[in-house]
Amino acid sequence: MTATQTMMTEPEAMILPKGRDRRRRHNRYRFRDGKIAYWLILPAVVLLGIFVIWPAVYAAYLSFQDWSFYKDPQFVGWRNYTNVLTDPLFWAAIGRGFVFVAMTVPPMLLLAFFFSSLVVSVSRHFASVLKVSIYLPTIISSVITSIIFVLIYNYSGGLLNAFLGLFGIDPVAWIGDPSWALLAIAVPAIWLGMGLTSLIMVAAMVDIPNEYYEAAAMEGANWWQKTFFITIPQMKNIFLYLLITGFVAAIQQFELPLVMTGGGPLDSTTLPNLFIFNHFRNDINVGYSIAAALLLFVVLGTVSALVFRFVNSERLVD
Amino acid sequence: MAVAVAPAGIELAPRRRPHRGALWWVYTVGKVIAGAVFVLAALFPVAWMIIAGFKSKTEVISTPFQFFPEVWKWENYVQILADPTFTRTMLWTFLGAVLFTVLALTVNSLAAYAFARLDFRFKRTLWVLVITTMFIPGMTILLTSFIVVTRLQMLDTLAVLVIPGAASAGMIFFIRQFYLSIPSSLEEAAMLDGCGRLRIFTHLFLPLSKPPFVVMGITAFLAYWNSYVWPILTITSPEQYVVQQYLATFRSERSTELGLLMAGSVLAAAPVIILFLIFQRQIIGNIKMAGLK
Numbered sequence: 001m002t003a004t005q006t007m008m009t010e011p012e013a014m015i016l017p018k019g020r021d022r023r024r025r026h027n028r029y030r031f032r033d034g035k036i037a038y039w040l041i042l043p044a045v046v047l048l049g050i051f052v053i054w055p056a057v058y059a060a061y062l063s064f065q066d067w068s069f070y071k072d073p074q075f076v077g078w079r080n081y082t083n084v085l086t087d088p089l090f091w092a093a094i095g096r097g098f099v100f101v102a103m104t105v106p107p108m109l110l111l112a113f114f115f116s117s118l119v120v121s122v123s124r125h126f127a128s129v130l131k132v133s134i135y136l137p138t139i140i141s142s143v144i145t146s147i148i149f150v151l152i153y154n155y156s157g158g159l160l161n162a163f164l165g166l167f168g169i170d171p172v173a174w175i176g177d178p179s180w181a182l183l184a185i186a187v188p189a190i191w192l193g194m195g196l197t198s199l200i201m202v203a204a205m206v207d208i209p210n211e212y213y214e215a216a217a218m219e220g221a222n223w224w225q226k227t228f229f230i231t232i233p234q235m236k237n238i239f240l241y242l243l244i245t246g247f248v249a250a251i252q253q254f255e256l257p258l259v260m261t262g263g264g265p266l267d268s269t270t271l272p273n274l275f276i277f278n279h280f281r282n283d284i285n286v287g288y289s290i291a292a293a294l295l296l297f298v299v300l301g302t303v304s305a306l307v308f309r310f311v312n313s314e315r316l317v318d
Numbered sequence: 319m320a321v322a323v324a325p326a327g328i329e330l331a332p333r334r335r336p337h338r339g340a341l342w343w344v345y346t347v348g349k350v351i352a353g354a355v356f357v358l359a360a361l362f363p364v365a366w367m368i369i370a371g372f373k374s375k376t377e378v379i380s381t382p383f384q385f386f387p388e389v390w391k392w393e394n395y396v397q398i399l400a401d402p403t404f405t406r407t408m409l410w411t412f413l414g415a416v417l418f419t420v421l422a423l424t425v426n427s428l429a430a431y432a433f434a435r436l437d438f439r440f441k442r443t444l445w446v447l448v449i450t451t452m453f454i455p456g457m458t459i460l461l462t463s464f465i466v467v468t469r470l471q472m473l474d475t476l477a478v479l480v481i482p483g484a485a486s487a488g489m490i491f492f493i494r495q496f497y498l499s500i501p502s503s504l505e506e507a508a509m510l511d512g513c514g515r516l517r518i519f520t521h522l523f524l525p526l527s528k529p530p531f532v533v534m535g536i537t538a539f540l541a542y543w544n545s546y547v548w549p550i551l552t553i554t555s556p557e558q559y560v561v562q563q564y565l566a567t568f569r570s571e572r573s574t575e576l577g578l579l580m581a582g583s584v585l586a587a588a589p590v591i592i593l594f595l596i597f598q599r600q601i602i603g604n605i606k607m608a609g610l611k
Contacts, residue, residue, distance in 0.1 A: 034437075036432075036514075040431060041429045041433065041444065043424075044485040044490060047482075048447075050482075051483070051485070052463075055462035055465075055466055056454050058466070129357065131602050134360050136364065136591070140544075140587055141546065141587070141590075142546060143546050143565050144565065144586065145363070147367075148363045148367050151580075152363070156379070159366065159385070165383075188363075194360070195360075196605070255546060258547070277457070280461050293455075296457065296458065297457075301453040301454060301458075305453045
């Protein structure tokens, strides 16, 4: 028995440390740049940790607390969340967000599709003029855009009402009238967002192999047939991508209403993020605002993570 | 000599000019009109802003409406440039934007290099952690970030504008993608010559980094120059204002001086427009959607 035991343990005793040692040596070689690597990533990781990860964790913690700047936090369970979810004002803001998405995203996709169909069919020079022009608004700030559009919308002396007056249309209080205000904000939002959407679509359209069109032309297909049977099916992933990212961006829009209307009149332009922001500024109980922001994060963060996986799946994991 | 000539049929076929029927003309004219409408819609608001900068106080909004000013005046531009508050705000914002861009490029490219080229313990975990930060919407952490910078006593300083947003997962990801495409044989050659990792980064990767640095540098500069929400939360004293904050305050406090406001907006938009026009080829060329089919 003892003989067999030693026979069995001896080789293991000889192999194990050896194996561990080899692995350790291997790791020492594999991670030979470990120290320098940590130094290189340190600044980025520390900054992200302090200003992104910690605030996110802290937000999750505070959402379960009753807290303001003047008192110690007190655990209240899910109360902040139930307060948010039972607040008709919150749901009204979410509903408004969806209306705003419907006002901005489909028109933008449609316009961008026409735009890119145009770009791929004209000369190189004209195409680059078109691309530079359509992208220019992207770099203009929300504040300046708001200033411009508010003046254009001005009731008595603005450009838009003067223009409509030429056709005998009565002036409209574009941003003063609750039924028009959201649309009046959707227009500059489209103006700002068109550039990126269009150029992504152009890039996708240029990527469609030319042979498809040549084959179709040989069969005598016209422009509509080519568009419906080649272009649109080839671009359906791009449409999906732009639809989802457009949705995420539009429902988070809040600088434009913040500067143009402050959320009014009668809350008609209080989009979800502006609702949270105004709540944070006016309500000393931070828990409610944070819970609302986190609810939005859970939904939107998941959506954008899925999109990212879908787009970069093979690039993210190597 | 005749050997190189193409088969007779093709050689002899006359080059046909494309047939330009009535339909061709309809299409061409239609395309030009459609293109002009897009260009006009995109540029009109900016053009209107520039024109309004030449108008007197009462002309920007007036009944009956006039598109062009009665007299083209440079006064607004001269006056706003002579305003020390405005010029100081512009310079202060410019300084902040440059510092922000440099800091962001430095911090993120170092991390991007490490994640692209070096192997170290917990690399995957750290990478997932970094990437996760990309999906946290700004609004979610806006409130708690504000609490954090309050605790760190950074409020009302340049640091609060420059430091918190400098590290960015998106930028690390973008630069890393570029570094992954650099052939590792270059690096191995440098290592055989006795270069350390840092030297490889500074002497091999940095000189090659111009394309991603241009795109990301402009993105960072724009983000800083156009930022408004974070500054209005964290900056309270007027002498620390950034330019967007200055314009928004100007609009609410001096609401009658519209010509001046428009001139100020033009000047505030000018740096980013110039930057865009210089680098438009790189910016537009960067927008590609490979691997989405």
